[in-house]
Amino acid sequence: MWRSLASNMLTFLVVGLFLLVGVVIWGQSQYTAQGPLEDAICLRVERGSNMGAVSRELEAQGAVRDGLIFRLGADYTEKSQQLKAGSFLIQPGASMEEIVDQVTRGGASTCGTEIVYRVGVTQTEARVRELNPSTNEFVELVAFDPTAEDAPDVFAEKRAQPDTRYRIALAEGVTSWQVVEALKAMDMLTGEVAEVPPEGMLAPDSYEVVPGVARETVLARMQEVQQLRINAAWESRQDGLPLDSPEEMLILASIIEKETGVPEERGQVASVFVNRLRQGMRLQTDPTVIYGITRGQGVLGRGLRQSELRGRTAWNTYVIDGLPPTPIANPGVASLQAAVAPENTDFVFFVADGSGGHAFARTLEEHNQNVAKWREIEAERANN
Structure with missing residues:
Protein backbone atom coordinates (compact mmCIF):
# COMPACT_ATOMS: atom_id res chain seq x y z
CA MET A 1 0.00 0.00 0.00
CA TRP A 2 2.67 2.47 1.03
CA ARG A 3 4.72 1.46 -1.97
CA SER A 4 1.71 2.12 -4.26
CA LEU A 5 1.06 5.52 -2.62
CA ALA A 6 4.69 6.54 -2.97
CA SER A 7 4.64 5.48 -6.62
CA ASN A 8 1.52 7.59 -7.25
CA MET A 9 3.04 10.60 -5.47
CA LEU A 10 6.18 10.31 -7.56
CA THR A 11 4.05 10.16 -10.69
CA PHE A 12 2.17 13.31 -9.63
CA LEU A 13 5.46 15.11 -8.88
CA VAL A 14 6.91 14.17 -12.25
CA VAL A 15 3.74 15.24 -14.04
CA GLY A 16 3.59 18.44 -12.01
CA LEU A 17 7.23 19.15 -12.80
CA PHE A 18 6.61 18.64 -16.49
CA LEU A 19 3.57 20.92 -16.29
CA LEU A 20 5.58 23.57 -14.47
CA VAL A 21 8.36 23.38 -17.04
CA GLY A 22 5.74 23.63 -19.77
CA VAL A 23 4.19 26.69 -18.17
CA VAL A 24 7.60 28.32 -17.81
CA ILE A 25 8.48 27.60 -21.44
CA TRP A 26 5.07 28.92 -22.55
CA GLY A 27 5.48 32.03 -20.43
CA GLN A 28 8.94 32.67 -21.87
CA SER A 29 7.61 32.29 -25.40
CA GLN A 30 4.80 34.76 -24.62
CA TYR A 31 7.31 37.19 -23.10
CA THR A 32 9.54 37.22 -26.18
CA ALA A 33 6.83 36.79 -28.85
CA GLN A 34 5.55 39.61 -31.04
CA GLY A 35 2.99 41.66 -29.15
CA PRO A 36 -0.63 42.43 -30.12
CA LEU A 37 -0.18 46.19 -30.59
CA GLU A 38 -1.38 47.27 -34.03
CA ASP A 39 -0.64 51.02 -33.85
CA ALA A 40 2.21 52.77 -32.05
CA ILE A 41 1.40 54.30 -28.66
CA CYS A 42 3.11 56.74 -26.35
CA LEU A 43 3.52 55.14 -22.93
CA ARG A 44 4.03 57.64 -20.14
CA VAL A 45 5.70 56.38 -16.97
CA GLU A 46 5.26 58.72 -14.01
CA ARG A 47 7.93 59.20 -11.37
CA GLY A 48 7.44 56.72 -8.52
CA SER A 49 5.47 54.31 -10.72
CA ASN A 50 6.04 50.53 -10.73
CA MET A 51 5.82 47.58 -13.08
CA GLY A 52 2.32 46.75 -11.87
CA ALA A 53 0.97 50.14 -12.94
CA VAL A 54 2.88 49.97 -16.21
CA SER A 55 1.55 46.48 -17.00
CA ARG A 56 -2.03 47.62 -16.36
CA GLU A 57 -1.59 50.60 -18.67
CA LEU A 58 -0.10 48.38 -21.36
CA GLU A 59 -3.00 45.95 -21.06
CA ALA A 60 -5.51 48.80 -21.27
CA GLN A 61 -3.87 50.10 -24.47
CA GLY A 62 -3.65 46.62 -26.00
CA ALA A 63 0.14 46.45 -26.01
CA VAL A 64 0.43 43.21 -23.96
CA ARG A 65 -1.86 40.21 -23.66
CA ASP A 66 -1.06 39.32 -20.05
CA GLY A 67 0.17 41.84 -17.49
CA LEU A 68 1.17 39.05 -15.09
CA ILE A 69 3.62 37.56 -17.59
CA PHE A 70 4.97 41.08 -18.21
CA ARG A 71 5.61 41.57 -14.48
CA LEU A 72 7.06 38.08 -14.00
CA GLY A 73 9.37 38.58 -16.96
CA ALA A 74 10.60 41.87 -15.55
CA ASP A 75 11.19 40.18 -12.17
CA TYR A 76 12.97 37.20 -13.72
CA THR A 77 15.33 39.46 -15.68
CA GLU A 78 15.90 41.57 -12.54
CA LYS A 79 14.65 44.76 -14.21
CA SER A 80 11.60 45.50 -12.06
CA GLN A 81 13.53 47.97 -9.93
CA GLN A 82 15.12 49.70 -12.93
CA LEU A 83 11.95 51.39 -14.22
CA LYS A 84 12.62 54.89 -15.58
CA ALA A 85 10.21 57.82 -15.71
CA GLY A 86 9.55 59.25 -19.12
CA SER A 87 7.50 58.92 -22.30
CA PHE A 88 8.29 55.95 -24.51
CA LEU A 89 7.21 55.31 -28.09
CA ILE A 90 6.05 51.68 -28.20
CA GLN A 91 6.13 50.35 -31.75
CA PRO A 92 3.50 48.00 -33.24
CA GLY A 93 4.20 44.35 -32.46
CA ALA A 94 6.71 45.15 -29.70
CA SER A 95 7.28 42.13 -27.44
CA MET A 96 7.03 42.31 -23.66
CA GLU A 97 10.78 41.78 -23.51
CA GLU A 98 11.38 44.77 -25.82
CA ILE A 99 9.01 46.98 -23.83
CA VAL A 100 10.65 46.08 -20.51
CA ASP A 101 14.05 46.86 -22.01
CA GLN A 102 12.75 50.18 -23.32
CA VAL A 103 11.24 51.42 -20.04
CA THR A 104 14.27 50.38 -17.98
CA ARG A 105 17.08 51.48 -20.28
CA GLY A 106 16.77 55.19 -19.53
CA GLY A 107 17.97 58.06 -21.69
CA ALA A 108 15.85 60.71 -23.38
CA SER A 109 12.13 60.24 -23.81
CA THR A 110 11.19 59.02 -27.26
CA CYS A 111 7.73 60.58 -27.48
CA GLY A 112 5.44 62.92 -25.61
CA ASN A 231 37.53 72.41 -40.22
CA ALA A 232 35.73 69.92 -42.47
CA ALA A 233 34.78 72.57 -45.03
CA TRP A 234 38.28 74.04 -45.17
CA GLU A 235 39.80 70.60 -45.71
CA SER A 236 37.47 70.00 -48.67
CA ARG A 237 38.04 73.38 -50.41
CA GLN A 238 38.68 73.69 -54.12
CA ASP A 239 42.15 74.60 -55.30
CA GLY A 240 42.82 78.18 -56.31
CA LEU A 241 40.18 79.92 -54.22
CA PRO A 242 40.93 83.56 -53.28
CA LEU A 243 40.66 82.64 -49.61
CA ASP A 244 43.75 82.54 -47.42
CA SER A 245 42.34 81.08 -44.22
CA PRO A 246 39.37 79.33 -42.59
CA GLU A 247 38.46 82.73 -41.14
CA GLU A 248 38.07 84.24 -44.62
CA MET A 249 36.04 81.21 -45.69
CA LEU A 250 33.72 81.77 -42.71
CA ILE A 251 33.28 85.45 -43.63
CA LEU A 252 32.39 84.56 -47.22
CA ALA A 253 30.01 81.81 -46.07
CA SER A 254 28.18 84.29 -43.82
CA ILE A 255 27.68 86.67 -46.73
CA ILE A 256 26.35 83.85 -48.91
CA GLU A 257 24.00 82.88 -46.09
CA LYS A 258 22.54 86.39 -45.86
CA GLU A 259 22.26 86.88 -49.61
CA THR A 260 20.04 83.95 -50.50
CA GLY A 261 17.57 81.62 -48.86
CA VAL A 262 17.26 79.48 -51.99
CA PRO A 263 19.38 76.34 -51.55
CA GLU A 264 19.91 75.85 -55.29
CA GLU A 265 21.39 79.33 -55.62
CA ARG A 266 24.13 79.17 -53.04
CA GLY A 267 26.74 77.84 -55.46
CA GLN A 268 25.98 80.59 -57.98
CA VAL A 269 25.98 83.34 -55.35
CA ALA A 270 29.31 82.00 -54.10
CA SER A 271 30.68 82.07 -57.66
CA VAL A 272 29.78 85.76 -58.01
CA PHE A 273 31.73 86.72 -54.90
CA VAL A 274 34.67 84.46 -55.74
CA ASN A 275 34.83 85.91 -59.29
CA ARG A 276 34.73 89.44 -57.88
CA LEU A 277 37.51 88.67 -55.40
CA ARG A 278 39.63 87.22 -58.19
CA GLN A 279 39.07 90.25 -60.41
CA GLY A 280 39.64 92.78 -57.64
CA MET A 281 36.03 94.01 -57.79
CA ARG A 282 34.30 95.19 -54.65
CA LEU A 283 31.71 92.75 -53.33
CA GLN A 284 28.97 95.42 -53.08
CA THR A 285 26.54 93.36 -50.99
CA ASP A 286 23.78 94.99 -48.93
CA PRO A 287 23.88 92.59 -45.95
CA THR A 288 27.41 93.74 -45.12
CA VAL A 289 26.25 97.36 -45.10
CA ILE A 290 23.39 96.44 -42.77
CA TYR A 291 25.78 94.66 -40.42
CA GLY A 292 27.96 97.76 -40.31
CA ILE A 293 24.92 99.69 -39.07
CA THR A 294 23.43 97.18 -36.61
CA ARG A 295 26.58 95.21 -35.64
CA GLY A 296 24.26 92.22 -35.66
CA GLN A 297 22.17 93.60 -32.79
CA GLY A 298 18.65 93.25 -34.12
CA VAL A 299 17.05 93.78 -37.52
CA LEU A 300 17.34 97.04 -39.46
CA GLY A 301 13.66 96.86 -40.40
CA ARG A 302 13.83 99.22 -43.38
CA GLY A 303 15.57 99.71 -46.68
CA LEU A 304 19.08 101.08 -46.92
CA ARG A 305 19.57 104.78 -47.56
CA GLN A 306 21.95 106.06 -50.22
CA SER A 307 23.96 107.78 -47.50
CA GLU A 308 24.39 104.41 -45.77
CA LEU A 309 25.52 102.73 -48.99
CA ARG A 310 28.17 105.44 -49.34
CA GLY A 311 29.04 105.64 -45.63
CA ARG A 312 32.32 104.10 -44.57
CA THR A 313 32.25 101.28 -42.04
CA ALA A 314 34.59 98.33 -41.76
CA TRP A 315 31.83 96.12 -43.22
CA ASN A 316 30.54 98.30 -46.08
CA THR A 317 31.67 96.33 -49.13
CA TYR A 318 30.54 99.18 -51.41
CA VAL A 319 33.47 101.27 -50.13
CA ILE A 320 36.03 98.71 -48.87
CA ASP A 321 38.04 96.29 -50.96
CA GLY A 322 37.79 92.54 -50.40
CA LEU A 323 36.11 90.85 -47.49
CA PRO A 324 34.90 92.62 -44.33
CA PRO A 325 36.89 91.97 -41.13
CA THR A 326 34.41 89.54 -39.54
CA PRO A 327 31.49 87.32 -40.50
CA ILE A 328 28.10 89.04 -40.54
CA ALA A 329 26.06 86.08 -39.25
CA ASN A 330 26.31 82.40 -38.36
CA PRO A 331 26.29 80.38 -41.60
CA GLY A 332 24.98 76.85 -41.95
CA VAL A 333 26.69 73.84 -43.48
CA ALA A 334 25.36 74.50 -47.01
CA SER A 335 26.78 78.02 -47.10
CA LEU A 336 30.15 76.81 -45.79
CA GLN A 337 30.22 74.19 -48.54
CA ALA A 338 29.24 76.78 -51.17
CA ALA A 339 32.10 79.03 -50.04
CA VAL A 340 34.70 76.30 -50.62
CA ALA A 341 33.04 74.73 -53.68
CA PRO A 342 31.37 77.52 -55.71
CA GLU A 343 29.87 76.73 -59.08
CA ASN A 344 32.09 77.39 -62.08
CA THR A 345 30.44 80.44 -63.68
CA ASP A 346 31.33 83.80 -65.25
CA PHE A 347 28.71 85.64 -63.19
CA VAL A 348 29.76 88.86 -61.45
CA PHE A 349 26.31 90.38 -60.86
CA PHE A 350 22.98 89.32 -59.41
CA VAL A 351 19.73 90.97 -58.42
CA ALA A 352 16.37 89.80 -57.08
CA ASP A 353 14.08 88.33 -59.74
CA GLY A 354 10.75 88.64 -57.93
CA SER A 355 10.34 84.92 -57.24
CA GLY A 356 12.44 84.82 -54.08
CA GLY A 357 15.56 84.04 -56.09
CA HIS A 358 18.00 86.04 -58.17
CA ALA A 359 18.83 86.81 -61.79
CA PHE A 360 22.54 86.41 -62.53
CA ALA A 361 24.55 88.28 -65.15
CA ARG A 362 28.02 88.21 -66.72
CA THR A 363 28.08 91.80 -67.95
CA LEU A 364 26.93 95.15 -66.65
CA GLU A 365 24.54 95.47 -69.60
CA GLU A 366 22.83 92.18 -68.70
CA HIS A 367 22.73 93.22 -65.09
CA ASN A 368 21.11 96.55 -65.87
CA GLN A 369 18.41 94.75 -67.84
CA ASN A 370 17.77 92.47 -64.86
CA VAL A 371 17.64 95.47 -62.54
CA ALA A 372 15.10 97.16 -64.82
CA LYS A 373 12.88 94.07 -64.70
CA TRP A 374 13.14 94.02 -60.90
CA ARG A 375 12.16 97.70 -60.72
CA GLU A 376 9.07 96.94 -62.82
CA ILE A 377 8.11 94.12 -60.43
CA GLU A 378 8.59 96.45 -57.44
CA ALA A 379 6.40 99.10 -59.07
CA GLU A 380 3.63 96.60 -59.83
CA ARG A 381 3.66 95.35 -56.25
CA ALA A 382 3.52 98.90 -54.90
CA ASN A 383 0.41 99.63 -57.03
CA ASN A 384 -1.46 96.47 -55.92
Whole structure:
Protein backbone atom coordinates (compact mmCIF):
# COMPACT_ATOMS: atom_id res chain seq x y z
CA MET A 1 0.00 0.00 0.00
CA TRP A 2 2.67 2.47 1.03
CA ARG A 3 4.72 1.46 -1.97
CA SER A 4 1.71 2.12 -4.26
CA LEU A 5 1.06 5.52 -2.62
CA ALA A 6 4.69 6.54 -2.97
CA SER A 7 4.64 5.48 -6.62
CA ASN A 8 1.52 7.59 -7.25
CA MET A 9 3.04 10.60 -5.47
CA LEU A 10 6.18 10.31 -7.56
CA THR A 11 4.05 10.16 -10.69
CA PHE A 12 2.17 13.31 -9.63
CA LEU A 13 5.46 15.11 -8.88
CA VAL A 14 6.91 14.17 -12.25
CA VAL A 15 3.74 15.24 -14.04
CA GLY A 16 3.59 18.44 -12.01
CA LEU A 17 7.23 19.15 -12.80
CA PHE A 18 6.61 18.64 -16.49
CA LEU A 19 3.57 20.92 -16.29
CA LEU A 20 5.58 23.57 -14.47
CA VAL A 21 8.36 23.38 -17.04
CA GLY A 22 5.74 23.63 -19.77
CA VAL A 23 4.19 26.69 -18.17
CA VAL A 24 7.60 28.32 -17.81
CA ILE A 25 8.48 27.60 -21.44
CA TRP A 26 5.07 28.92 -22.55
CA GLY A 27 5.48 32.03 -20.43
CA GLN A 28 8.94 32.67 -21.87
CA SER A 29 7.61 32.29 -25.40
CA GLN A 30 4.80 34.76 -24.62
CA TYR A 31 7.31 37.19 -23.10
CA THR A 32 9.54 37.22 -26.18
CA ALA A 33 6.83 36.79 -28.85
CA GLN A 34 5.55 39.61 -31.04
CA GLY A 35 2.99 41.66 -29.15
CA PRO A 36 -0.63 42.43 -30.12
CA LEU A 37 -0.18 46.19 -30.59
CA GLU A 38 -1.38 47.27 -34.03
CA ASP A 39 -0.64 51.02 -33.85
CA ALA A 40 2.21 52.77 -32.05
CA ILE A 41 1.40 54.30 -28.66
CA CYS A 42 3.11 56.74 -26.35
CA LEU A 43 3.52 55.14 -22.93
CA ARG A 44 4.03 57.64 -20.14
CA VAL A 45 5.70 56.38 -16.97
CA GLU A 46 5.26 58.72 -14.01
CA ARG A 47 7.93 59.20 -11.37
CA GLY A 48 7.44 56.72 -8.52
CA SER A 49 5.47 54.31 -10.72
CA ASN A 50 6.04 50.53 -10.73
CA MET A 51 5.82 47.58 -13.08
CA GLY A 52 2.32 46.75 -11.87
CA ALA A 53 0.97 50.14 -12.94
CA VAL A 54 2.88 49.97 -16.21
CA SER A 55 1.55 46.48 -17.00
CA ARG A 56 -2.03 47.62 -16.36
CA GLU A 57 -1.59 50.60 -18.67
CA LEU A 58 -0.10 48.38 -21.36
CA GLU A 59 -3.00 45.95 -21.06
CA ALA A 60 -5.51 48.80 -21.27
CA GLN A 61 -3.87 50.10 -24.47
CA GLY A 62 -3.65 46.62 -26.00
CA ALA A 63 0.14 46.45 -26.01
CA VAL A 64 0.43 43.21 -23.96
CA ARG A 65 -1.86 40.21 -23.66
CA ASP A 66 -1.06 39.32 -20.05
CA GLY A 67 0.17 41.84 -17.49
CA LEU A 68 1.17 39.05 -15.09
CA ILE A 69 3.62 37.56 -17.59
CA PHE A 70 4.97 41.08 -18.21
CA ARG A 71 5.61 41.57 -14.48
CA LEU A 72 7.06 38.08 -14.00
CA GLY A 73 9.37 38.58 -16.96
CA ALA A 74 10.60 41.87 -15.55
CA ASP A 75 11.19 40.18 -12.17
CA TYR A 76 12.97 37.20 -13.72
CA THR A 77 15.33 39.46 -15.68
CA GLU A 78 15.90 41.57 -12.54
CA LYS A 79 14.65 44.76 -14.21
CA SER A 80 11.60 45.50 -12.06
CA GLN A 81 13.53 47.97 -9.93
CA GLN A 82 15.12 49.70 -12.93
CA LEU A 83 11.95 51.39 -14.22
CA LYS A 84 12.62 54.89 -15.58
CA ALA A 85 10.21 57.82 -15.71
CA GLY A 86 9.55 59.25 -19.12
CA SER A 87 7.50 58.92 -22.30
CA PHE A 88 8.29 55.95 -24.51
CA LEU A 89 7.21 55.31 -28.09
CA ILE A 90 6.05 51.68 -28.20
CA GLN A 91 6.13 50.35 -31.75
CA PRO A 92 3.50 48.00 -33.24
CA GLY A 93 4.20 44.35 -32.46
CA ALA A 94 6.71 45.15 -29.70
CA SER A 95 7.28 42.13 -27.44
CA MET A 96 7.03 42.31 -23.66
CA GLU A 97 10.78 41.78 -23.51
CA GLU A 98 11.38 44.77 -25.82
CA ILE A 99 9.01 46.98 -23.83
CA VAL A 100 10.65 46.08 -20.51
CA ASP A 101 14.05 46.86 -22.01
CA GLN A 102 12.75 50.18 -23.32
CA VAL A 103 11.24 51.42 -20.04
CA THR A 104 14.27 50.38 -17.98
CA ARG A 105 17.08 51.48 -20.28
CA GLY A 106 16.77 55.19 -19.53
CA GLY A 107 17.97 58.06 -21.69
CA ALA A 108 15.85 60.71 -23.38
CA SER A 109 12.13 60.24 -23.81
CA THR A 110 11.19 59.02 -27.26
CA CYS A 111 7.73 60.58 -27.48
CA GLY A 112 5.44 62.92 -25.61
CA THR A 113 5.78 66.69 -25.34
CA GLU A 114 8.60 68.80 -26.70
CA ILE A 115 9.10 72.55 -26.24
CA VAL A 116 11.16 74.03 -29.06
CA TYR A 117 12.67 77.50 -28.90
CA ARG A 118 13.27 78.53 -32.50
CA VAL A 119 15.79 81.37 -32.76
CA GLY A 120 15.11 83.02 -36.10
CA VAL A 121 16.56 86.01 -37.92
CA THR A 122 13.58 88.25 -37.15
CA GLN A 123 12.18 86.72 -33.94
CA THR A 124 12.43 83.96 -31.36
CA GLU A 125 9.41 81.70 -31.04
CA ALA A 126 8.51 78.99 -28.55
CA ARG A 127 6.53 76.04 -29.87
CA VAL A 128 4.84 73.39 -27.75
CA ARG A 129 4.33 70.21 -29.73
CA GLU A 130 3.43 66.59 -29.08
CA LEU A 131 4.31 63.44 -30.97
CA ASN A 132 1.43 61.63 -32.62
CA PRO A 133 2.46 57.97 -32.22
CA SER A 134 0.37 56.73 -35.13
CA THR A 135 2.08 59.02 -37.66
CA ASN A 136 5.38 59.51 -35.82
CA GLU A 137 4.98 63.23 -36.52
CA PHE A 138 4.77 66.15 -34.12
CA VAL A 139 1.51 68.06 -33.74
CA GLU A 140 1.95 71.70 -32.77
CA LEU A 141 -0.20 72.69 -29.81
CA VAL A 142 0.74 76.36 -29.57
CA ALA A 143 3.37 78.84 -30.75
CA PHE A 144 4.09 82.12 -28.98
CA ASP A 145 6.65 84.78 -28.14
CA PRO A 146 8.60 83.50 -25.10
CA THR A 147 9.38 87.06 -24.01
CA ALA A 148 5.67 87.90 -23.66
CA GLU A 149 4.35 88.35 -20.14
CA ASP A 150 1.43 85.94 -20.49
CA ALA A 151 2.38 82.50 -21.76
CA PRO A 152 -0.39 80.11 -22.89
CA ASP A 153 -1.79 77.80 -20.21
CA VAL A 154 -0.73 74.72 -22.16
CA PHE A 155 2.88 75.92 -21.92
CA ALA A 156 2.77 75.97 -18.12
CA GLU A 157 0.94 72.65 -18.09
CA LYS A 158 3.49 70.88 -20.26
CA ARG A 159 6.45 72.43 -18.46
CA ALA A 160 5.18 70.89 -15.24
CA GLN A 161 5.52 67.42 -16.71
CA PRO A 162 8.92 65.98 -15.74
CA ASP A 163 9.39 64.14 -19.03
CA THR A 164 8.89 67.19 -21.27
CA ARG A 165 11.88 67.67 -23.54
CA TYR A 166 13.45 70.99 -24.54
CA ARG A 167 15.13 71.87 -27.80
CA ILE A 168 16.82 75.02 -29.10
CA ALA A 169 16.80 75.41 -32.88
CA LEU A 170 19.06 78.04 -34.47
CA ALA A 171 18.13 79.20 -37.95
CA GLU A 172 20.85 79.86 -40.51
CA GLY A 173 21.82 83.51 -40.65
CA VAL A 174 21.17 84.49 -37.02
CA THR A 175 23.83 86.62 -35.36
CA SER A 176 25.66 85.67 -32.20
CA TRP A 177 24.08 88.61 -30.35
CA GLN A 178 20.62 87.36 -31.33
CA VAL A 179 21.44 83.89 -30.02
CA VAL A 180 22.67 85.21 -26.67
CA GLU A 181 19.61 87.43 -26.24
CA ALA A 182 17.35 84.48 -27.04
CA LEU A 183 19.11 82.25 -24.49
CA LYS A 184 18.66 84.94 -21.85
CA ALA A 185 14.89 84.71 -22.36
CA MET A 186 14.83 80.93 -21.82
CA ASP A 187 14.25 80.61 -18.10
CA MET A 188 14.88 76.85 -18.00
CA LEU A 189 18.57 77.72 -18.58
CA THR A 190 20.87 79.04 -15.87
CA GLY A 191 23.85 81.34 -15.46
CA GLU A 192 25.03 84.54 -17.10
CA VAL A 193 26.80 84.94 -20.42
CA ALA A 194 30.14 86.65 -19.91
CA GLU A 195 30.50 87.80 -23.52
CA VAL A 196 28.92 87.31 -26.91
CA PRO A 197 30.77 84.58 -28.86
CA PRO A 198 32.60 85.64 -32.04
CA GLU A 199 30.32 86.21 -35.00
CA GLY A 200 29.94 83.15 -37.19
CA MET A 201 31.11 80.68 -34.53
CA LEU A 202 27.70 79.30 -33.45
CA ALA A 203 26.42 76.38 -35.54
CA PRO A 204 22.83 76.67 -36.79
CA ASP A 205 21.27 73.37 -35.72
CA SER A 206 18.82 71.81 -33.28
CA TYR A 207 20.12 71.17 -29.76
CA GLU A 208 18.37 69.14 -27.08
CA VAL A 209 18.92 70.64 -23.62
CA VAL A 210 17.87 69.76 -20.10
CA PRO A 211 16.45 72.25 -17.61
CA GLY A 212 19.13 73.76 -15.43
CA VAL A 213 21.96 73.60 -17.95
CA ALA A 214 24.15 76.71 -18.04
CA ARG A 215 23.84 79.10 -20.98
CA GLU A 216 27.61 79.14 -21.33
CA THR A 217 27.53 75.33 -21.69
CA VAL A 218 24.97 75.58 -24.50
CA LEU A 219 27.05 78.23 -26.29
CA ALA A 220 30.20 76.16 -25.92
CA ARG A 221 28.44 73.20 -27.53
CA MET A 222 27.32 75.39 -30.44
CA GLN A 223 30.87 76.67 -30.92
CA GLU A 224 32.30 73.17 -30.82
CA VAL A 225 29.94 71.99 -33.56
CA GLN A 226 30.70 75.03 -35.73
CA GLN A 227 34.45 74.58 -35.36
CA LEU A 228 34.17 70.99 -36.56
CA ARG A 229 32.15 72.15 -39.57
CA ILE A 230 34.66 74.88 -40.37
CA ASN A 231 37.53 72.41 -40.22
CA ALA A 232 35.73 69.92 -42.47
CA ALA A 233 34.78 72.57 -45.03
CA TRP A 234 38.28 74.04 -45.17
CA GLU A 235 39.80 70.60 -45.71
CA SER A 236 37.47 70.00 -48.67
CA ARG A 237 38.04 73.38 -50.41
CA GLN A 238 38.68 73.69 -54.12
CA ASP A 239 42.15 74.60 -55.30
CA GLY A 240 42.82 78.18 -56.31
CA LEU A 241 40.18 79.92 -54.22
CA PRO A 242 40.93 83.56 -53.28
CA LEU A 243 40.66 82.64 -49.61
CA ASP A 244 43.75 82.54 -47.42
CA SER A 245 42.34 81.08 -44.22
CA PRO A 246 39.37 79.33 -42.59
CA GLU A 247 38.46 82.73 -41.14
CA GLU A 248 38.07 84.24 -44.62
CA MET A 249 36.04 81.21 -45.69
CA LEU A 250 33.72 81.77 -42.71
CA ILE A 251 33.28 85.45 -43.63
CA LEU A 252 32.39 84.56 -47.22
CA ALA A 253 30.01 81.81 -46.07
CA SER A 254 28.18 84.29 -43.82
CA ILE A 255 27.68 86.67 -46.73
CA ILE A 256 26.35 83.85 -48.91
CA GLU A 257 24.00 82.88 -46.09
CA LYS A 258 22.54 86.39 -45.86
CA GLU A 259 22.26 86.88 -49.61
CA THR A 260 20.04 83.95 -50.50
CA GLY A 261 17.57 81.62 -48.86
CA VAL A 262 17.26 79.48 -51.99
CA PRO A 263 19.38 76.34 -51.55
CA GLU A 264 19.91 75.85 -55.29
CA GLU A 265 21.39 79.33 -55.62
CA ARG A 266 24.13 79.17 -53.04
CA GLY A 267 26.74 77.84 -55.46
CA GLN A 268 25.98 80.59 -57.98
CA VAL A 269 25.98 83.34 -55.35
CA ALA A 270 29.31 82.00 -54.10
CA SER A 271 30.68 82.07 -57.66
CA VAL A 272 29.78 85.76 -58.01
CA PHE A 273 31.73 86.72 -54.90
CA VAL A 274 34.67 84.46 -55.74
CA ASN A 275 34.83 85.91 -59.29
CA ARG A 276 34.73 89.44 -57.88
CA LEU A 277 37.51 88.67 -55.40
CA ARG A 278 39.63 87.22 -58.19
CA GLN A 279 39.07 90.25 -60.41
CA GLY A 280 39.64 92.78 -57.64
CA MET A 281 36.03 94.01 -57.79
CA ARG A 282 34.30 95.19 -54.65
CA LEU A 283 31.71 92.75 -53.33
CA GLN A 284 28.97 95.42 -53.08
CA THR A 285 26.54 93.36 -50.99
CA ASP A 286 23.78 94.99 -48.93
CA PRO A 287 23.88 92.59 -45.95
CA THR A 288 27.41 93.74 -45.12
CA VAL A 289 26.25 97.36 -45.10
CA ILE A 290 23.39 96.44 -42.77
CA TYR A 291 25.78 94.66 -40.42
CA GLY A 292 27.96 97.76 -40.31
CA ILE A 293 24.92 99.69 -39.07
CA THR A 294 23.43 97.18 -36.61
CA ARG A 295 26.58 95.21 -35.64
CA GLY A 296 24.26 92.22 -35.66
CA GLN A 297 22.17 93.60 -32.79
CA GLY A 298 18.65 93.25 -34.12
CA VAL A 299 17.05 93.78 -37.52
CA LEU A 300 17.34 97.04 -39.46
CA GLY A 301 13.66 96.86 -40.40
CA ARG A 302 13.83 99.22 -43.38
CA GLY A 303 15.57 99.71 -46.68
CA LEU A 304 19.08 101.08 -46.92
CA ARG A 305 19.57 104.78 -47.56
CA GLN A 306 21.95 106.06 -50.22
CA SER A 307 23.96 107.78 -47.50
CA GLU A 308 24.39 104.41 -45.77
CA LEU A 309 25.52 102.73 -48.99
CA ARG A 310 28.17 105.44 -49.34
CA GLY A 311 29.04 105.64 -45.63
CA ARG A 312 32.32 104.10 -44.57
CA THR A 313 32.25 101.28 -42.04
CA ALA A 314 34.59 98.33 -41.76
CA TRP A 315 31.83 96.12 -43.22
CA ASN A 316 30.54 98.30 -46.08
CA THR A 317 31.67 96.33 -49.13
CA TYR A 318 30.54 99.18 -51.41
CA VAL A 319 33.47 101.27 -50.13
CA ILE A 320 36.03 98.71 -48.87
CA ASP A 321 38.04 96.29 -50.96
CA GLY A 322 37.79 92.54 -50.40
CA LEU A 323 36.11 90.85 -47.49
CA PRO A 324 34.90 92.62 -44.33
CA PRO A 325 36.89 91.97 -41.13
CA THR A 326 34.41 89.54 -39.54
CA PRO A 327 31.49 87.32 -40.50
CA ILE A 328 28.10 89.04 -40.54
CA ALA A 329 26.06 86.08 -39.25
CA ASN A 330 26.31 82.40 -38.36
CA PRO A 331 26.29 80.38 -41.60
CA GLY A 332 24.98 76.85 -41.95
CA VAL A 333 26.69 73.84 -43.48
CA ALA A 334 25.36 74.50 -47.01
CA SER A 335 26.78 78.02 -47.10
CA LEU A 336 30.15 76.81 -45.79
CA GLN A 337 30.22 74.19 -48.54
CA ALA A 338 29.24 76.78 -51.17
CA ALA A 339 32.10 79.03 -50.04
CA VAL A 340 34.70 76.30 -50.62
CA ALA A 341 33.04 74.73 -53.68
CA PRO A 342 31.37 77.52 -55.71
CA GLU A 343 29.87 76.73 -59.08
CA ASN A 344 32.09 77.39 -62.08
CA THR A 345 30.44 80.44 -63.68
CA ASP A 346 31.33 83.80 -65.25
CA PHE A 347 28.71 85.64 -63.19
CA VAL A 348 29.76 88.86 -61.45
CA PHE A 349 26.31 90.38 -60.86
CA PHE A 350 22.98 89.32 -59.41
CA VAL A 351 19.73 90.97 -58.42
CA ALA A 352 16.37 89.80 -57.08
CA ASP A 353 14.08 88.33 -59.74
CA GLY A 354 10.75 88.64 -57.93
CA SER A 355 10.34 84.92 -57.24
CA GLY A 356 12.44 84.82 -54.08
CA GLY A 357 15.56 84.04 -56.09
CA HIS A 358 18.00 86.04 -58.17
CA ALA A 359 18.83 86.81 -61.79
CA PHE A 360 22.54 86.41 -62.53
CA ALA A 361 24.55 88.28 -65.15
CA ARG A 362 28.02 88.21 -66.72
CA THR A 363 28.08 91.80 -67.95
CA LEU A 364 26.93 95.15 -66.65
CA GLU A 365 24.54 95.47 -69.60
CA GLU A 366 22.83 92.18 -68.70
CA HIS A 367 22.73 93.22 -65.09
CA ASN A 368 21.11 96.55 -65.87
CA GLN A 369 18.41 94.75 -67.84
CA ASN A 370 17.77 92.47 -64.86
CA VAL A 371 17.64 95.47 -62.54
CA ALA A 372 15.10 97.16 -64.82
CA LYS A 373 12.88 94.07 -64.70
CA TRP A 374 13.14 94.02 -60.90
CA ARG A 375 12.16 97.70 -60.72
CA GLU A 376 9.07 96.94 -62.82
CA ILE A 377 8.11 94.12 -60.43
CA GLU A 378 8.59 96.45 -57.44
CA ALA A 379 6.40 99.10 -59.07
CA GLU A 380 3.63 96.60 -59.83
CA ARG A 381 3.66 95.35 -56.25
CA ALA A 382 3.52 98.90 -54.90
CA ASN A 383 0.41 99.63 -57.03
CA ASN A 384 -1.46 96.47 -55.92
